Amino acid sequence: METTLFDLKSGQEAVIKNFKGGAEFQKKLRSLNLRAGKTIRKVTAEPFHGPVVIEIDNTEVAIGMNMAKKIVVEASESGSDT
Amino acid sequence: MKILLMGNPNVGKSAIFSRLTGIDVMISNYPGTTIELKKGKMKLDGETAEVIDVPGTYSLDPASRAEEVAVDMLQEGDLVINVVDATNLERNLNLTLALLERNIPVITVLNFWDEIRHLGIHIDVKKLESCLDIPVVPVVAVTGEGIKTLVSRLHEAKAHQKRYSEEERWENIGKIIREVQQITLKKHTLLEMLEDLSVQPLTGIPIMFSVLIVVFWTVRIVGETMIAYLFDPLFALYLPLVTDLSRMLGGGGVIHDILLGTLIAGQIDFIQSMGLLTTGLYVPLAMVLPYVVAFYLVLGILEDSGYLPRLATLVDAIFHRLGMHGLAIIPMLLGLGCNVPGALSTRILEGRKQRFIAATLMAIAVPCMAQTAMVFALLGPYGIKGLGIFFMTLFAVWLTLGFLLNRFLGGETPETFMEIPPYRIPYPASLGKKLWMRIRSFLTEAVPFVLLGVLIVNILYVFGIIGWIGEIAAPVIVGIFGLPKEAVAALIVGFLRKDVAVGMLLPLGLDMEQLIVASVVLTMYFPCVATFVVLFKELGARDLLKATAIMIVTTLLTGGILNALL
Numbered sequence: 001m002e003t004t005l006f007d008l009k010s011g012q013e014a015v016i017k018n019f020k021g022g023a024e025f026q027k028k029l030r031s032l033n034l035r036a037g038k039t040i041r042k043v044t045a046e047p048f049h050g051p052v053v054i055e056i057d058n059t060e061v062a063i064g065m066n067m068a069k070k071i072v073v074e075a076s077e078s079g080s081d082t
Numbered sequence: 083m084k085i086l087l088m089g090n091p092n093v094g095k096s097a098i099f100s101r102l103t104g105i106d107v108m109i110s111n112y113p114g115t116t117i118e119l120k121k122g123k124m125k126l127d128g129e130t131a132e133v134i135d136v137p138g139t140y141s142l143d144p145a146s147r148a149e150e151v152a153v154d155m156l157q158e159g160d161l162v163i164n165v166v167d168a169t170n171l172e173r174n175l176n177l178t179l180a181l182l183e184r185n186i187p188v189i190t191v192l193n194f195w196d197e198i199r200h201l202g203i204h205i206d207v208k209k210l211e212s213c214l215d216i217p218v219v220p221v222v223a224v225t226g227e228g229i230k231t232l233v234s235r236l237h238e239a240k241a242h243q244k245r246y247s248e249e250e251r252w253e254n255i256g257k258i259i260r261e262v263q264q265i266t267l268k269k270h271t272l273l274e275m276l277e278d279l280s281v282q283p284l285t286g287i288p289i290m291f292s293v294l295i296v297v298f299w300t301v302r303i304v305g306e307t308m309i310a311y312l313f314d315p316l317f318a319l320y321l322p323l324v325t326d327l328s329r330m331l332g333g334g335g336v337i338h339d340i341l342l343g344t345l346i347a348g349q350i351d352f353i354q355s356m357g358l359l360t361t362g363l364y365v366p367l368a369m370v371l372p373y374v375v376a377f378y379l380v381l382g383i384l385e386d387s388g389y390l391p392r393l394a395t396l397v398d399a400i401f402h403r404l405g406m407h408g409l410a411i412i413p414m415l416l417g418l419g420c421n422v423p424g425a426l427s428t429r430i431l432e433g434r435k436q437r438f439i440a441a442t443l444m445a446i447a448v449p450c451m452a453q454t455a456m457v458f459a460l461l462g463p464y465g466i467k468g469l470g471i472f473f474m475t476l477f478a479v480w481l482t483l484g485f486l487l488n489r490f491l492g493g494e495t496p497e498t499f500m501e502i503p504p505y506r507i508p509y510p511a512s513l514g515k516k517l518w519m520r521i522r523s524f525l526t527e528a529v530p531f532v533l534l535g536v537l538i539v540n541i542l543y544v545f546g547i548i549g550w551i552g553e554i555a556a557p558v559i560v561g562i563f564g565l566p567k568e569a570v571a572a573l574i575v576g577f578l579r580k581d582v583a584v585g586m587l588l589p590l591g592l593d594m595e596q597l598i599v600a601s602v603v604l605t606m607y608f609p610c611v612a613t614f615v616v617l618f619k620e621l622g623a624r625d626l627l628k629a630t631a632i633m634i635v636t637t638l639l640t641g642g643i644l645n646a647l648l
Binding site: 050 | 140143170172176201203248252277278282283286395396398402408496497498499500501502503
């Protein structure tokens with residue numbers, strides 16, 4: 001199921017598909033290895049429009065809410081057990 | 083020969099720098115601990131080489147100021163030690179490959195080598211060496227494991243100048259990773275579970291409040307205990323000495339007053355006498371130092387554990403309404419120790435607006451530990467009420483002012499995009515070293531200012547300047563703040579040292595309400611001179627002027643309102 005990182009459920013794993021943002025935006029994401037094809041796990045979203053926290057390659061990354069809305073992911077059906 | 087230490091943020095460059103040069107530097111577990119270039123020297127084949135600790139960077143495309151510094155440094159360097167986080171090889175290799183395009187000899191260091199095993203990561207170092215065609219040395223920087231091998235292999239560093247597009251680079255990295263790295267399924271450790279729990283709001287927010295309360299009470303209890311059982315007994319032994327000296331000097335006169343101060347009811351009073359050898363030593367050593375030690379001990383544990391970036395994530399939503407990233411919690415926390423490192427650390431924040439707001443709020447509403455310690459001494463006897471009003475007022479000012487500054491200042495604060503490092507058990511040796519560095523800088527940098535402050539108090543009184551300024555400032559001090567005219571002396575000394583200034587309130591016989599107003603005003607009205615100098619360097623003259631104007635207005639308003647309400 002295709003969705004955005006923002007709409008992904010906490011605890012769910014997903015594969016990054018593409019980005020609804022320009023070259024600069026994607027370059028910024030690549031600095032922390034957020035690229036198409038990478039598997040991530042959404043850890044949580046902070047309340048009051050706070051950032052989304054994901055885990056990628058053993059590292060947690062905090063991503064601003066509006067950035068998370070621009071990251072399209074394919075949620076995997078398994079791995080939603082937490 | 084110039085050796086550059088380069089790598090992503092928070093991979094341990096400073097720890098390796100410290101190992102190579104023997105120079106003690108601050109090491110913490112959050113990205114951006116190193117905010118300026120650190121230079122040191124090491125012996126290499128009988129010659130002296132310069133080692134430069136370059137602030138962390140994710141790429142060599144100069145996107146931010148820190149990255150520009152790193153790229154500029156490349157022109158000057160003769161050799162790069164590329165520090166790589168072995169637990170996150172793929173991402174780190176992007177910078178490694180970028181460095182290999184620059185025709186400068188590179189040697190790669192795999193740090194955190196001890197951590198990869200329990201993460202289920204296996205890295206074939208020999209294969210990685212042949213893939214990259216440069217030497218690769220696994221190390222554990224905090225313990226020094228592998229550092230000797232690194233030094234002995236420095237001369238093997240090799241320069242390349244293949245040119246890749248970014249796509250090719252990532253393709254290449256993918257190939258290398260498939261060749262050299264294997265990940266086996268791992269068990270989730272307790273620390274990893276805690277990583278999730280402390281950022282998930284439902285558990286994270288209670289954890290945050292617990293941590294803050296524990297921090298506050300630990301600092302108070304450790305500080306009070308050290309005063310009661312160590313420093314006060316020591317000064318009790320010292321009292322007969324100065325009492326004898328006082329008798330020898332005839333109990334009065336200019337020299338007596340400068341060295342020992344005035345006698346209070348025929349006795350030396352360490353807090354009120356205001357002599358260099360009495361108050362000048364007692365305030366910094368017996369009243370402030372214990373809390374400074376306690377605070378930096380707790381702060382060091384917080385820094386090294388990796389909790390601060392998680393705290394930053396939790397408070398990010400609130401901080402963004404004040405025009406800052408959650409990461410601005412770091413300048414605020416450092417500011418609670420001393421405003422000087424607090425002001426310096428605003429550099430980790432992106433954008434001029436954000437740095438201005440963070441520096442201004444910190445300078446106005448965050449009391450340093452020296453001042454807090456004295457406020458503990460003054461307001462402590464009134465119990466939680468006095469201290470509560472003091473801290474709540476400052477917090478309210480911080481929130482309101484931040485909100486207003488964000489509304490009315492131009493410019494954008496970019497969204498948060500930040501790496502959160504894993505939890506690590508603080509390493510006692512580096513924790514101790516950091517604590518000692520901070521205590522040493524308090525002793526060598528703060529204590530002389532305290533002595534100078536005490537000296538100036540004496541001069542001001544001898545020449546009657548206090549009375550004169552008191553008359554001029556009376557409308558504000560008496561009219562707005564409801565304090566006696568004499569309190570102006572504290573405000574003057576507050577430019578130099580806030581701790582001495584708070585101490586000067588004691589002989590005035592103020593009631594609790596007046597003490598609260600005076601403590602709040604002393605925190606807000608102006609940073610001490612050391613902070614002022616750093617703010618000037620960080621903000622520039624124009625923004626500092628702006629910040630100062632905001633300070634004065636906010637202090638008058640807050641002091642006035644507080645005086646009217648209490």
